[in-house]
Amino acid sequence: MPDAAAPASPSARTRxxxxxxxxHYDRQTIYAILDAMPVAHVGYVHDGNPIVTPTLQWREGDRVYWHGAAHGRMMKATHDAEVCLTVSILDGLVLARAAYNFNINHRSVMVFGRPEAVTDPAEKTRLLKRFVDGYVPGQWERLRPVTDQExxxxxxxxxxxTEASxxxxxxxxxxxxxxxxxxxxxxxxxxxLAVGAPEPDPRNLPDVEMPASLTAFSIG
Amino acid sequence: MPDAAAPASPSARTRxxxxxxxxHYDRQTIYAILDAMPVAHVGYVHDGNPIVTPTLQWREGDRVYWHGAAHGRMMKATHDAEVCLTVSILDGLVLARAAYNFNINHRSVMVFGRPEAVTDPAEKTRLLKRFVDGYVPGQWERLRPVTDQExxxxxxxxxxxTEASxxxxxxxxxxxxxxxxxxxxxxxxxxxLAVGAPEPDPRNLPDVEMPASLTAFSIG
Ligand SMILES: Cc1cc2nc3c(=O)[nH]c(=O)nc-3n(C[C@H](O)[C@H](O)[C@H](O)COP(=O)(O)OP(=O)(O)OC[C@H]3O[C@@H](n4cnc5c(N)ncnc54)[C@H](O)[C@@H]3O)c2cc1C
Ligand SMILES: Cc1cc2nc3c(=O)[nH]c(=O)nc-3n(C[C@H](O)[C@H](O)[C@H](O)COP(=O)(O)OP(=O)(O)OC[C@H]3O[C@@H](n4cnc5c(N)ncnc54)[C@H](O)[C@@H]3O)c2cc1C
Ligand code: HEM
Ligand code: HEM
Structure with missing residues (x-):
């Protein structure tokens, strides 16, 4: 993993x-945006045409990950083909004096490359635990255990x-x-983005306890 | 313009x-999502590779519009080429009992097709006024007038x-x-999405008045 503080330079594609x-091309800025916003839009080419699929991403070290149906179109079409994964955060509407100078305060990242599939079941399980616990720390161990079939x-x-802006x-x-x-x-x-009060499932058992960390959840 | 209430059926691409x-394939559902969320992600193919650009869209009748630099890559590359324009709204994190059943409450739209450029300056001006006034009703007339060069x-x-899901x-x-x-x-x-209190530009003239409609602004 490269030094997160090191300034990076753009490729022809990311300039x-x-x-x-x-x-910005430095890892620290790119990591901070990816970590703040799990919603990504993944673009790929299918039968010659572009498709943009909203998907949740999570970051570990110098890689970004996403999950889906093993037999789904998105996951099959993006495996070993060029993709562009874009994450954007809307921070405000900028009202100028001239319409031409209106703008959007924002933070956004584009990542280019060819995705690799994670195939080892133990590594997949570890990554999915990381994905879930990234939202609610410790939740994976409280859940109904995952099955091999899942x-x-x-x-x-x-x-x-490596190729991101x-x-x-x-x-x-x-x-x-x-x-x-x-x-x-x-x-x-x-x-x-604002997070509201947790809404318990009406079918919850009477004595289950809400994870305390839920009230600390923030996004964006 | 088709009857917005009429149920629509999917194409091979949007099924x-x-x-x-x-x-959902009906216009009413699609219009409501596009109208609630101006941030779109436009996917296109450039030199054989996919690119996903965050962009603001607005809807008028049965069309969706976006704007940018006449000489920019996105606007040149998406003119008369296939694109996929995706809008997604994050409504909640769904915590299930099994990790496998975690989900996201959301509303999203994908639109496919070949964009057309609006070239008539009067029609461009009318559409940009509609774009600005869509955020702040009446603001266009208050702004420093737009120039031909802009x-x-x-x-x-x-x-x-016509091809949307x-x-x-x-x-x-x-x-x-x-x-x-x-x-x-x-x-x-x-x-x-939550909107905060308007932050006046420190360089505002002392007697300018904030548009009253700004406090009614909502998004998502
Ligand atoms: C919420 C939001 C709304 C926006 N609305 C508009 C709009 O309405 N109209 C408009 O013209 N632009 C808008 N932008 C900016 C837009 O995303 C592009 O940056 C801009 O359109 C220039 O595109 P281009 O392909 O011509 O850029 P270029 O500068 O030619 O792109 C070259 C490279 O720069 C990098 N890059 C470009 N844009 C981004 C980005 N946003 N984030 C990270 N890396 C990037 C990529 O690596 C790309 O390959 C918006 C951005 C955000 C986040
Ligand atoms: C905020 C958000 C987060 C998401 N996170 C994930 C995730 O982490 N993993 C995951 O697998 N999926 C996620 N989804 C769902 C994802 O967008 C796709 O619907 C799903 O991955 C199936 O993709 P596919 O190409 O295999 O679908 P298919 O059903 O094969 O797609 C066929 C056609 O259905 C339509 N379609 C598909 N998805 C959408 C959509 N979202 N909106 C409108 N039309 C659509 C399009 O017309 C598309 O061409 C998320 C969606 C949202 C909005
Ligand atoms: C934070 C945790 C998770 C969230 C928020 C989440 C969210 C989602 C979303 C939004 C979808 C798309 C549903 C759709 O197409 O409309 C999805 C699909 C899927 N998820 Fe997850 N997920 C999570 C964890 C997991 C885990 C841990 C597993 C496996 C153990 C898993 C397995 C799957 C599979 C297989 C699909 C595809 C379903 C299908 O298309 O048939 N998810 N997930
Ligand atoms: C609600 C009103 C508007 C908003 C929120 C808005 C927002 C934006 C944003 C976010 C960008 C991208 C800037 C970047 O690349 O980082 C942009 C670019 C641009 N906008 Fe707007 N805009 C608005 C109205 C207008 C109007 C009315 C005009 C013309 C009169 C205009 C002309 C342009 C042009 C030419 C660019 C490209 C600039 C460049 O890349 O050099 N915009 N706009």
């Missing part, structure tokens, strides 16, 4: 052209983070110098 | 296979909603019958 001053039905793919925008609008004299309100409307 | 009981630098693409999950976990006797807490952790 940001538009608003390039928002670009592990078999589950495919796990992973990508190294991040883009981040924060702060107030940026208008042209002459437009700051224009008499219109400008500013930012902050947006974030 | 949902996995968890197919979550599928309209020229802006590309707008659109896709018809939606997938929705809501409600408590679904475990196997025998697992309801397993003594572990199950339930849903609801997640939603």
């Amino acid at each position: 940001v052209n538009r608003y390039r001053w928002l670009a 592990i078999k039905a589950t495919a796990i793919l992973s990508l190294p983070l 991040a883009k981040l925008r924060a702060g107030p609008p940026e208008d042209g110098d002459e437009d700051y004299a224009f008499p219109v309100w400008a500013g930012v409307l902050p947006i974030r | 949902v296979n996995r968890y197919r009981w979550l599928a 309209i020229k630098a802006t590309a707008i693409l659109s896709l018809p909603l 939606a997938k929705l999950r809501a409600g408590p976990p679904e475990d196997g019958d025998e697992d309801y006797a397993f003594p572990v807490w199950a339930g849903v952790l609801p997640i939603r």
Whole structure:
């Protein structure tokens, strides 16, 4: 695993052209965005056409992982084919003085590469435990134990983070110098993901206890 | 424009296979998801490889629109080439009794097709006004007026909603019958987008007034 603090440089594919001053290529920035937002959009080519599938990702070291049906289209089509996995976090609507300068505060990552399948059942089980415990620490051991058949039905793919870029925008609008004299309100409307109170399943047994860590859950 | 209430049937490409009981193909369901969530992920093929770009979409009638740099890669590469535009909304983490039955409450849409460019400057201006006013009603007229050069630098693409599918999950976990006797807490952790208090630009003129509708802004 590379030094997470080391600045990285872009490949031809990951060099940001538009608003390039928002670009970051270092592992620390990329890791932080992936860790904050499990929802990814995985793009792949199927019969010559692009498909974008929303999927949950999780990171371990310098790789990103996702899971799905072993016999599903997404998992079969993305195995050993080029993919682009994109994670984006919406942080706010930026209202400028000119419509042209409206913007979005955001953090986003694109990862390119050819996914590899995890095939060893013990390693698959370890990774799925990590996936579940990443949401609710310690939950895996409390659950009805996983079966061999369930592990078999589950495919796990992973990508190294060797070809990845991040883009981040924060702060107030940026208008042209002459437009700051224009008499219109400008500013930012902050947006974030909020977690509500846990809703117990009506079919819960009377004496089960809610995992305490659920109330600490945060996302984004 | 087709009757929004009419049930639609899937094409070969949009027929949902996995968890197919979550599928919807009617316009009303698809419109509601697109209208709730402007963030889309557009997938396209560039030099044979997939790219997924986060972009804002807006809907008018039976089409979805997005904008960007006239000379940018995304806008050039998606013009008259196959794309998949995906919108997804995260509604909750579903904690089941078995790890295998963990799930995500969500609403999502995939749209397939070949985008068309809007080229007429008057129509582009009308659509950009609709885009801005969709966030803050009436704001376009308050802003520093748009210039011809700005309209020229802006590309707008659109896709018809003729080949689209939606997938929705809501409600408590679904475990196997025998697992309801397993003594572990199950339930849903609801997640939603929250809008914070508007943050005025420190460079605002002293007497500008915040648009009243900003406090009514909601998303997701
Ligand atoms: C929530 C959100 C909404 C957005 N809305 C819009 C919109 O409405 N219109 C618009 O034009 N753009 C929007 N963007 C920015 C958009 O994602 C692209 O960055 C931009 O369109 C330029 O695309 P391009 O392919 O022309 O970029 P290029 O700069 O040519 O892309 C080259 C490389 O830069 C990297 N890169 C580009 N974009 C990103 C990114 N977002 N995150 C990480 N790496 C990246 C990739 O490695 C890519 O291969 C939005 C971004 C976010 C996160
Ligand atoms: C926030 C979120 C997180 C998710 N996390 C995961 C995950 O971690 N693992 C996982 O396997 N799946 C996940 N899904 C579901 C995922 O998006 C796919 O539906 C699923 O993986 C099946 O993909 P497939 O290509 O095999 O489906 P198929 O059913 O074979 O796809 C056929 C057609 O169905 C339609 N379709 C499929 N999925 C969707 C969708 N989500 N929205 C609208 N139309 C759709 C499309 O038209 C597609 O062309 C998640 C969905 C959301 C919204
Ligand atoms: C945090 C934990 C987990 C979450 C949030 C989660 C979420 C999801 C989601 C959203 C889907 C897609 C359902 C759909 O197509 O609509 C899915 C599919 C699937 N998950 Fe998970 N999952 C989790 C853990 C697991 C574990 C531990 C296993 C295996 C033991 C597993 C096995 C599967 C399989 C096999 C599918 C494909 C089902 C099918 O298409 O038939 N999941 N999961
Ligand atoms: C609600 C209003 C709007 C929002 C939220 C918005 C948001 C965005 C975002 C997020 C980007 C990408 C910036 C980046 O690459 O990091 C962008 C690019 C762009 N927008 Fe907008 N926009 C809005 C309205 C407009 C309008 C009205 C115009 C034209 C008059 C416009 C013209 C452009 C152009 C030309 C680009 C490409 C800039 C470049 O890459 O050089 N936008 N917009």
